[in-house]
Amino acid sequence: xxxxxxxxxxxxxxxxxxxxxxxxxxxxxxxxxxxxxxxxxxxxxxxxxxxxxxxxxxxxxxxxxxxxxxxxxxxxxxxxxxxxxxxxxxxxxxxxxxxxxxxxxxxxxxxxxxxxxxxxxxxxxxxxxxxxxxxxxxxxxxxxxxxxxxxxxxxxxxxxxxxxxxxxxxxxxxxxxxxxxxxxxxxxxxxxxxxxxxxxxxxxxxxxxxxxxxxxxxxxxxxxxxxxxxxxxxxxxxxxxxxxxxxxxxxxxxxxxxxxxxxxxxxxxxxxxxxxxxxxxxxxxxxxxxxxxxxxxxxxxxxxxxxxxxxxxxxxxxxxxxxxxxxxxxxxxxxxxxxxxxxxxxxxxxxxxxxxxxxxxxxxxxxxxxxxxxxxxxxxxxxxxxxxxxxxxxxxxxxxxxxxxxx
Numbered sequence: 133x134x135x136x137x138x139x140x141x142x143x144x145x146x147x148x149x150x151x152x153x154x155x156x157x158x159x160x161x162x163x164x165x166x167x168x169x170x171x172x173x174x175x176x177x178x179x180x181x182x183x184x185x186x187x188x189x190x191x192x193x194x195x196x197x198x199x200x201x202x203x204x205x206x207x208x209x210x211x212x213x214x215x216x217x218x219x220x221x222x223x224x225x226x227x228x229x230x231x232x233x234x235x236x237x238x239x240x241x242x243x244x245x246x247x248x249x250x251x252x253x254x255x256x257x258x259x260x261x262x263x264x265x266x267x268x269x270x271x272x273x274x275x276x277x278x279x280x281x282x283x284x285x286x287x288x289x290x291x292x293x294x295x296x297x298x299x300x301x302x303x304x305x306x307x308x309x310x311x312x313x314x315x316x317x318x319x320x321x322x323x324x325x326x327x328x329x330x331x332x333x334x335x336x337x338x339x340x341x342x343x344x345x346x347x348x349x350x351x352x353x354x355x356x357x358x359x360x361x362x363x364x365x366x367x368x369x370x371x372x373x374x375x376x377x378x379x380x381x382x383x384x385x386x387x388x389x390x391x392x393x394x395x396x397x398x399x400x401x402x403x404x405x406x407x408x409x410x411x412x413x414x415x416x417x418x419x420x421x422x423x424x425x426x427x428x429x430x431x432x433x434x435x436x437x438x439x440x441x442x443x444x445x446x447x448x449x450x451x452x453x454x455x456x457x458x459x460x461x462x463x464x465x466x467x468x469x470x471x472x473x474x475x476x477x478x479x480x481x482x483x484x485x486x487x488x489x490x491x492x493x494x495x496x497x498x499x500x501x502x503x504x505x506x507x508x509x510x511x512x513x514x515x516x517x518x519x520x521x522x523x524x525x526x527x528x529x530x531x532x533x534x535x536x537x538x539x
Contacts, residue, residue, distance in 0.1 A: 157421050158461045160414030161512065165465025168407045168508045169500070170472045175403060177499040179396045183362070185326030185493065186385045188256035189334075191223075192365040195372060196354030198379040203351050212355065215375045216368055220359055223250040224352040226342040230299040232335070234287050241283065243297060243335045245342020254358040257323065257336060264291045264321030268338040275341040276320035282332035284322050293319050297335070299345055315345045328492050392492075404507070411512050414461070415519035422454050423523035443529065450524035451517065458516025462509050469508075473498045 195212060202208050205224050212222065226245035231238055248268055252258060257278065258266045267276045274294060289295065299313045317337065325331050343349065359365060365384035373382040386393060477498045484495070 169469025
């Protein structure tokens with residue numbers, strides 16, 4: 133406690149430490165820490181948002197049959213339960229690639245047929261509806277469907293509007309010719325699926341309507357699984373692939389964007405290291421400020437040593453001065469970083485500052501993780517402490533006679 137009191141007196145004295153140079157050093161520390169907090173929060177938020185957009189739309193695990201549809205869905209789902217257990221939720225699906233046509237405009241789309249009784253247990257589509265409701269009922273032989281908001285905007289559709297979906301089919305008598313298969317649908321809800329590519333291609337229809345469009349009877353393309361925890365998807369998918377064998381094909385949610393998730397993992401460390409350079413630059417200012425403080429206090433150091441102060445006491449005295457700037461700068465930097473994260477979220481909601489066609493996601497959640505904050509705080513303190521060692525050692529090694537020579 134006595135050492136801290138002496139440190140505080142030294143910093144507040146007539147030749148105090150809190151001069152213009154120390155202010156700039158602290159300001160640089162604040163900016164560096166704040167920038168690092170914001171960068172880590174955005175990267176973490178991007179990862180979380182991407183993960184949610186995939187799991188909500190495709191589920192944790194997809195099981196399908198290579199080159200063929202699945203006929204007996206009940207026995208197939210029972211087979212999956214015997215492999216993994218009955219704790220998971222499953223829903224069958226049908227995926228059809230087609231063309232949406234309306235008022236002379238065409239666009240390639242993916243029509244996914246879902247089973248209304250079980251889809252809510254596996255996919256979180258209902259919470260992503262921004263207009264209308266989850267209504268796939270057939271009225272006057274026209275099924276209701278949900279569309280991604282990108283498709284709705286491109287074709288200028290309103291709730292209740294009808295449109296055509298065309299599926300090209302090869303002619304059984306002439307392989308070079310195609311005959312169109314046309315089905316009318318009615319817009320009952322608009323989806324924000326969180327991803328630019330999904331929003332511009334995705335149509336959700338009732339399972340029966342998709343089966344009729346694909347002309348596959350009661351068969352399905354596969355089943356989607358939801359597990360209690362996201363991290364269980366990979367081992368469950370591996371076990372299913374091993375036990376079911378060929379021709380069944382299993383994929384977990386990480387397989388859909390594996391390269392992107394790997395890139396995010398590496399970018400997190402790269403961003404941390406690059407922006408840490410700002411903190412290192414600020415730490416050099418702390419070191420130089422402390423060094424000049426040592427030079428100005430040669431006489432004071434000599435007096436302290438004359439009355440019995442040890443080298444370790446002098447070392448702690450000046451190291452604490454640098455650490456005070458590090459602690460205050462890191463704390464204020466964390467506060468500024470949290471405020472900047474809030475400002476980023478607000479600006480993104482108001483002006484959509486990140487283009488979805490570039491970043492694939494329509495919006496990014498800013499996620500401040502406790503581990504990231506602790507890592508930033510610890511790194512900034514470590515950098516600041518290391519920067520104080522050289523000038524503190526210079527002051528500790530000063531001989532009393534050398535400090536009083538010119539007094």
